[in-house]
Every structure is written in C-alpha cells, then in structure tokens.
Amino acid sequence: MGRFSALSELRNYPSAIVGLGIIAFLVSLAVYTVIAIPYDDALDKWRGGEQWRLYPVNASPVWADRLWGGRAPETQVISSRDADIERESFEGGERLFIPLRVDYQAGDFPSEMTVFFDADGHEREPFARLVWRTPDGREMPLGGSRIASQDRRSISQDRALEQRLGLVPHIGLLATPDSEAGAARVQTGEYTLMLDVIVFQEDADFQAELVLFGRVHGLAGTDHQRRDLMVALMWGTPVALAFGLLAAVGTTITTLVIAATGVWFGGWVDATIQRLTEVNMILPLLPILVMVGTLYSTSIWLMLGVVVALGIFSAGIKMYRAMLLPLRQAPYIEAAQAYGAGNTRIILRYMIPRILPVLIPTFVTLIPTFVFLEASLAVLGLGDPVLPTWGKVLNDAQSESALYSQYYYWVLSPAFLLMLTGLGFAMLGFALDRIFNPRLRTL
Amino acid sequence: MSVAGGMQRDIRRLGLFTGKRLLALFLTILVGVYLTILIANMGGRVDDLRMVQIQGQVSEMVRADPSFQDMPSEERNALIQRQVDLEVERLRLDQPFILRSFDYLYRAMLLDLGRAEQMHSDSGSRQVYDIIVERLPATLLLFGTANLLVFFFSVYIALSLSRRYGSAMDRSVIALAPSSAAPAWFYGIFLILLFAFVMPILPSGGMVQAPPPENPLLYALDVLRHMLLPVLAMFLSQIFISIYSWRTFFLIHSSEDYVEMARAKGLPDKLIERRYILRPTLSPIVTSFLLMLIGLWSGAIILEQVFSWPGLGTLLFQAIGHRDTPVIIGSVVIFAYLLALTVFLLDILYAILDPRIRIGGD
Numbered sequence: 044m045g046r047f048s049a050l051s052e053l054r055n056y057p058s059a060i061v062g063l064g065i066i067a068f069l070v071s072l073a074v075y076t077v078i079a080i081p082y083d084d085a086l087d088k089w090r091g092g093e094q095w096r097l098y099p100v101n102a103s104p105v106w107a108d109r110l111w112g113g114r115a116p117e118t119q120v121i122s123s124r125d126a127d128i129e130r131e132s133f134e135g136g137e138r139l140f141i142p143l144r145v146d147y148q149a150g151d152f153p154s155e156m157t158v159f160f161d162a163d164g165h166e167r168e169p170f171a172r173l174v175w176r177t178p179d180g181r182e183m184p185l186g187g188s189r190i191a192s193q194d195r196r197s198i199s200q201d202r203a204l205e206q207r208l209g210l211v212p213h214i215g216l217l218a219t220p221d222s223e224a225g226a227a228r229v230q231t232g233e234y235t236l237m238l239d240v241i242v243f244q245e246d247a248d249f250q251a252e253l254v255l256f257g258r259v260h261g262l263a264g265t266d267h268q269r270r271d272l273m274v275a276l277m278w279g280t281p282v283a284l285a286f287g288l289l290a291a292v293g294t295t296i297t298t299l300v301i302a303a304t305g306v307w308f309g310g311w312v313d314a315t316i317q318r319l320t321e322v323n324m325i326l327p328l329l330p331i332l333v334m335v336g337t338l339y340s341t342s343i344w345l346m347l348g349v350v351v352a353l354g355i356f357s358a359g360i361k362m363y364r365a366m367l368l369p370l371r372q373a374p375y376i377e378a379a380q381a382y383g384a385g386n387t388r389i390i391l392r393y394m395i396p397r398i399l400p401v402l403i404p405t406f407v408t409l410i411p412t413f414v415f416l417e418a419s420l421a422v423l424g425l426g427d428p429v430l431p432t433w434g435k436v437l438n439d440a441q442s443e444s445a446l447y448s449q450y451y452y453w454v455l456s457p458a459f460l461l462m463l464t465g466l467g468f469a470m471l472g473f474a475l476d477r478i479f480n481p482r483l484r485t486l
Numbered sequence: 487m488s489v490a491g492g493m494q495r496d497i498r499r500l501g502l503f504t505g506k507r508l509l510a511l512f513l514t515i516l517v518g519v520y521l522t523i524l525i526a527n528m529g530g531r532v533d534d535l536r537m538v539q540i541q542g543q544v545s546e547m548v549r550a551d552p553s554f555q556d557m558p559s560e561e562r563n564a565l566i567q568r569q570v571d572l573e574v575e576r577l578r579l580d581q582p583f584i585l586r587s588f589d590y591l592y593r594a595m596l597l598d599l600g601r602a603e604q605m606h607s608d609s610g611s612r613q614v615y616d617i618i619v620e621r622l623p624a625t626l627l628l629f630g631t632a633n634l635l636v637f638f639f640s641v642y643i644a645l646s647l648s649r650r651y652g653s654a655m656d657r658s659v660i661a662l663a664p665s666s667a668a669p670a671w672f673y674g675i676f677l678i679l680l681f682a683f684v685m686p687i688l689p690s691g692g693m694v695q696a697p698p699p700e701n702p703l704l705y706a707l708d709v710l711r712h713m714l715l716p717v718l719a720m721f722l723s724q725i726f727i728s729i730y731s732w733r734t735f736f737l738i739h740s741s742e743d744y745v746e747m748a749r750a751k752g753l754p755d756k757l758i759e760r761r762y763i764l765r766p767t768l769s770p771i772v773t774s775f776l777l778m779l780i781g782l783w784s785g786a787i788i789l790e791q792v793f794s795w796p797g798l799g800t801l802l803f804q805a806i807g808h809r810d811t812p813v814i815i816g817s818v819v820i821f822a823y824l825l826a827l828t829v830f831l832l833d834i835l836y837a838i839l840d841p842r843i844r845i846g847g848d
Contacts, residue, residue: 058661058664062664318510318513318514321510321514321829322514322517322518322521324825324829325514325515325518325821325822325825325826326518326521326818326822327818327821327822327825329787329788330787330802330806330817330818330821331522331525333787333802333803333806334525334526334806334814337806337807337809338806338809408667411667411668412667415667415669415672418672419669419671419788422671422788422791422792423787423788423791423803437675441792446678446682446683446690447683449683451679454675454679455679458672458675458676461668461672462668462672465664465667466664466665466667468667469663469664469665469666469667470664472664473660473663473664
C-alpha cells in the first residue's frame with residue numbers, strides 16, 4: 044500500500060472528513076485574519092485605550108441575545124454633524140442649539156450614556172447646557188458646564204441626577220414616567236438631547252456625540268476594557284495553529300533524529316541518550332515553563348523555544364527507539380552501508396523516513412496538546428504580553444470573574460474555539476492512526 | 487529443595503536488580519535536581535531580583551521606623567547598608583552561586599529543604615518541608631481518587647466493549663475519544679460554569695467551606711463535595727481516550743492464537759478474559775497506569791489553580807510568584823522524588839510480573 048492510497052483511504056472515515064473540514068476552516072480563518080487585521084494593527088487594537096471609547100463594556104454577542112428572543116440595545120452614536128443646528132449670533136460669540144435625536148426601539152435600557160465633546164481651538168471654553176426630552180414631551184434639565192477641548196460628560200455617573208430620578212440615569216431617562224426602581228420599563232420612541240451651547244469664538248469648531256452604549260455588540264461581544272473580543276478570537280487562530288504546529292514539528296523531528304542517532308551508533312551514545320531521557324522525565328515541564336515565564340519574559344516564542352528544548356529528550360525517544368531497533372539490522376541498511384553511505388545519510392535518508400508514516404498520527408494528535416499548553420500558560424497569567432490569544436481571553440475572563448457576573452460568552456467563545464481545534468486535529472489523528480497502524484487496520 | 491533454591495535465586499536476582507535500579511534512579515534524581523537548581527537560579531537573575539527585593543524591604547523598614555526619623559540621611563543610609571549586608575549574609579547571597587548550588591543539591595537530596603524566604607505553612611512554620619508536606623495530602627487525595635477511578639472504569643468498560651466490538655456503545659466511545667484532546671482544567675471551567683453558577687449546587691473551588699465543619703464526618707463530606715467537580719473534570723478528560731486505547735489493546739490481544747485456542751476449547755468468556763487476556767497483559771496495564779500517574783503529577787498545577795485546590799501545584803505557583811527559591815526547588819525535588827518513586831515501583835512490578843526479568847539476568 045503506497046502512502047497516497049493511504050491518504051485517499053481517509054475518505055472512508057467520516058471522523059477524518061469532519062476533522063479535515065474543521066482544520067480547513069481554522070486555517071482559512073487564520074489566513075483571513077492575518078490579511079484582514081495585520082499583525083501591528085492587531086497588537087495596537089489589543090493594547091486598548093481611546094480607540095475603543097465608543098464600544099460598550101462587557102456587552103454580550105448580538106446573536107446570543109437574539110437567539111433567546113431578546114431585544115437588547117446595540118450601541119447608538121448620535122453625532123452633531125448630522126443634526127440641524129440653529130445658530131444665533133451675539134456680540135463676541137454665538138449661541139448654538141444642537142438637537143441630538145435618538146430613535147430608541149430596543150427592549151432594554153442602554154448600559155451607559157455619555158456625551159463626548161470635541162471643542163478644539165477655543166480660547167475661552169464654551170459653555171453647554173443639556174436638556175433631555177422624552178417622546179411623551181417631558182423635559183429634564185441635565186445641568187450645564189464649561190467644555191474643555193476634548194471633554195466628555197458621563198450622564199450615567201451624574202449622582203445628582205440619579206438622586207433626582209430615583210434611578211440610575213441611563214435607566215431613569217429612558218423609563219416610562221410611572222417606573223419605579225427595580226421594575227423600570229423602557230419607553231420607546233424618539234428622544235432628544237438638546238444642547239444649548241454658547242461659544243465665544245465663531246470660527247472654531249464645536250462638535251458633540253451622544254453615545255447610548257448597548258448591551259450587545261457584534262459577533263463576539265466586548266470585554267472589560269471595551270475591546271471587541273472578535274480581535275482576540277480571530278487572532279488567536281493563527282497564533283494557536285502556529286504554536287501547535289511549530290512545537291509539534293520541533294519536538295517530533297529533534298526527538299526522532301536523536302533516537303535514530305542513538306540506535307545507529309549504539310554503545311555509549313545510546314546509553315547517554317537513554318539516561319538523559321530519564322533525567323528529562325523527572326524535570327517537570329509545566330513548573331519550568333511557569334518559572335521561565337515569571338522570571339524572564341512571557342513571550343510566546345521564548346515559551347516555544349523552552350517547550351521544544353525540554354521536548355527533545357522526551358519519553359517519545361523510548362518509543363521511537365523500539366521502532367528503530369529492528370531497522371538497524373535490516374538488509375536495505377546493510378546495502379546502503381555497502382555502497383558507502385555515511386552515518387548521517389543512513390540516519391536521515393534510510394532510518395527516519397522508514398518510520399515516518401507510523402508517526403504521522405502521533406504528530407497530528409500532538410498539535411492540540413501544544414495548543415492547549417499555550418492556553419494553559421495564558422490561563423496561569425503567563426500569556427504573551429502583547430499578542431491577543433484565546434488563552435488570554437480566558438485569563439481576563441477568569442480574573443474579572445466573568446462566570447460570577449454571568450458574562451458566559453466571555454468564557455464560552457474562546458473555549459469553543461479551543462475545543463474545535465482540539466477536536467479537529469484529534470479526529471483526523473485517530474483516523475490516521477487506524478490507517479497507518481497495521482495492527483489496527485483489521486479492527 | 488529445588489523449589490526453595492529457585493525461590494532463593496529469584497529473590498537474589500530481584501535484589502540485585504532492585505539495587506541496580508535504585509542506584510540508576512538515584513543518579514537520575516541527582517542530575518534532575520541539580521538541573522532544576524540551575525534553572526531555578528536562571529543564570530543569576532533570581533539573585534539580582536532578590537537583591538533588589540532585600541534593598542527595597544530594608545529601606546522601607548528603616549524609613550517607616552519613627553526612631554530613625556531624626557537620623558541624618560548619611561547615617562541612615564549606612565544603617566540600611568548594614569542591614570542589607572546582614573540579610574545578604576543570612577541568605578548567603580555573597581557566596582558564588584556554584585558553591586551554593588552544590589550545597590542546595592546536597593541538602594535537597596537529604597530532603598532537608600531549608601527555610602522558606604517569604605512563605606510559611608498554614609500552621610506558621612517557615613520550614614519548606616512542612617509547607618510542602620502540608621499540601622501533599624490534598625494533591626494525593628485529588629489525583630489519587632481521579633486516577634484510580636479512570637483506571638478501573640476504563641479497563642472494566644474496555645474489556646466489556648472488546649467483547650461487543652462493533653456495537654453502538656463501542657462506536658460511540660470511539661467517536662468520543664477525540665474529546666480527550668482538551669485537558670482537565672478545560673472541562674473544569676465548563677463544570678464550574680454549569681454546576682456552580684447556572685445551577686448553583688456545588689462549590690466553585692476550594693477544599694472545604696469556611697469555616698470548616700467541626701465534626702470529622704461532616705468535614706469529610708464537605709471535602710467530598712468540593713472534590714466532586716475537579717475529579718469529574720479529570721475523569722471526563724481522561725476516560726474516553728483511556729477506554730479507547732484499552733479496548734484496542736484488548737482487541738489485539740484477544741485475536742492471539744492461544745486465545746482463539748481457548749475459545750475453541752469452549753472455555754467460558756469470564757475465564758478467557760481473566761486467564762488468557764488479563765494475565766498476559768498485566769505488565770503493560772500496570773506500566774500504563776504508573777505512566778499515567780507520572781503524566782498527572784505535573785499536569786496538576788492548572789487544575790488546582792482553576793479549582794483553587796490547596797495542593798502542590800498551587801503552592802508551586804505561589805512560590806514562583808514570591809520568587810521563593812527554596813520553596814520552588816523543594817517542590818521540584820518532591821516532584822522528582824514522586825516521579826522516581828513511581829518509576830521505581832514500575833521497575834519492581836515489572837520484575838515481579840514479567841518472568842523474563844526474574845529468570846534472565848546473568
């Protein structure tokens with residue numbers, strides 16, 4: 044049976060096809076991610092900060108809400124650029140009336156309300172007075188204040204307003220008039236935030252944005268720093284695949300070469316390798332990784348290096364040795380020796396290729412082990428400092444007690460992707476095992 | 487007479503074999519522990535970190551003390567320097583690392599693990615040995631229970647599946663085997679989500695409730711309640727792959743000629759299983775059981791972390807956070823001894839179970 048016919052035999056195993064499908068999906072997602080969000084972009088986004096200011100905190104995915112029949116609000120941004128501004132000039136300044144109209148139809152209250160001001164280039168700070176108008180015509184003054192060049196007013200945190208309404212402002216302002224604390228209902232319709240602004244310099248720009256932060260966002264939701272989790276979920280894919288693949292290739296190949304060298308030379312070389320393997324079995328991998336992570340750096344490439352370095356003399360050597368030993372006396376190797384092949388040539392060209400097919404299944408099942416290892420390190424708080432990965436999302440979720448606060452999506456979506464990766468490779472590996480291992484073929 | 491002679495010869499050979507293995511393992515531990523000491527020192531980096539830490543702590547202490555408040559700053563700095571020197575001498579940081587490393591090694595091998603620099607046990611002892619021994623039972627309890635459960639369940643189920651090979655049960659176990667690609671802590675997260683938050687019927691972590699119950703029976707019950715989720719997580723992550731590999735193993739063995747022969751003779755299934763399948767495969771079964779133990783010793787850290795289980799893994803993680811080198815080395819030494827003990831047991835069991843080792847030799 045040739046190797047290619049073995050591969051085509053995969054078609055007979057449904058689990059292999061499912062596994063291949065999952066792997067193909069993950070690989071294409073990884074390729075798409077790397078093209079759509081370039082590396083530097085991803086790092087910059089994941090660093091967080093001002094660029095996420097218009098995103099809600101801890102919003103769950105939209106589909107999760109809609110699936111259960113919810114009508115939770117998405118974030119609404121109303122800019123003064125689209126509003127009909129009335130202007131009234133006076134000596135030494137101008138009075139602006141900016142109506143910011145919100146058509147609010149969601150079934151739940153927003154999670155937060157903030158007005159962002161953009162008033163650059165004013166010598167004397169403009170003054171703004173805010174009035175909130177509900178669909179049924181009630182008017183609530185929200186107070187006034189001077190506006191600095193890049194200012195914001197968090198309406199949600201206005202304690203005086205909260206006292207006046209008897210409710211948290213972003214709930215009280217949108218509730219029906221008869222609402223009481225604990226049982227507020229949303230009044231749908233068109234609300235207006237009226238900005239009555241006095242600017243003392245007519246040529247300078249004045250813009251305002253009213254943001255009603257939603258309770259749901261996008262496909263993946265957002266985290267405690269308002270970052271869109273989609274960035275991490277998508278970038279986690281190439282990182283996980285690269286880490287798993289490189290670590291699996293690195294450990295398998297070095298181990299194989301060392302095992303073959305030991306078997307071919309025999310004697311003290313073999314004995315040394317055997318003893319080193321036993322010493323290595325005693326060295327605990329994870330504690331050492333944790334140590335390197337805490338004391339040096341948690342860079343994913345350093346971790347990869349340590350994993351490969353410690354994996355060189357892994358227990359796999361014993362298994363490969365058992366497979367390679369009978370080959371040592373094989374006639375085709377004697378023939379190679381007779382024509383004058385060197386040691387390196389015999390090891391690399393004659394011994395290793397012979398057992399490679401048997402190793403393919405092990406190799407494929409090894410990949411998810413390393414993917415999970417990376418996630419494990421991240422869950423311990425030793426994830427790469429800058430790269431967004433699935434493990435780091437899990438770590439954030441754990442340290443923010445996501446489960447306790449019922450942000451289940453935060454844990455479930457990275458976990459789902461990890462599981463998908465694990466399953467994809469494992470399913471393929473198991474099917475390959477049955478094809479390549481002759482003793483299993485008849486079963 | 488010849489029987490007794492045979493016994494004696496067997497015992498002598500077993501003794502010789504044991505001695506050789508013990509020596510080899512001792513050397514292995516020696517090298518392994520020394521490597522750990524080298525790694526734990528991180529090429530002098532840990533010493534630098536500790537120097538900074540000492541400096542900070544001492545100057546903090548002196549500045550906070552009101553009796554030194556009026557001291558001129560030069561005098562105070564001299565005082566700080568003296569205190570730092572004393573501390574450095576106490577921790578012997580002034581000696582070259584090579585010297586200290588052999589000293590660490592010598593004492594580590596004697597299980598004299600020294601005093602912890604920052605941490606202390608719950609009973610207040612600063613001895614690393616006490617700190618570790620206090621945590622060891624928790625780890626042994628959790629992992630022992632889970633491993634035994636997985637082992638016996640999987641062998642038992644695999645035997646019955648190999649008899650009914652190709653049935654719906656058999657197929658579903660094969661289909662579920664890839665689920666073991668995820669480690670136990672991963673299932674742990676889901677279990678916590680399900681049973682501690684969605685349906686709050688079990689605790690999400692820890693070993694006993696606070697305050698612990700007075701009555702020993704209630705205490706045991708409470709520990710059992712806290713153990714349920716972590717054990718279940720380990721069970722879930724191991725069981726299917728375990729059953730799968732045992733099933734395959736038994737299937738291969740049950741197609742051996744002597745088993746077919748026994749079947750042809752018309753022996754009952756139970757007898758064939760016990761005498762013709764289990765007995766010859768006993769040594770690989772025991773081997774894999776112990777190998778599984780080895781694998782789980784080091785895999786414990788994260789599961790313990792996720793379930794806040796006060797075991798060795800959590801201890802090691804805390805020690806690394808505190809940069810407490812004696813505790814780090816101490817835990818790794820204990821890990822190494824546990825692993826070596828496992829390997830040693832394996833060798834002895836091998837020698838007992840496999841007549842070729844007992845009779846062979848010279």
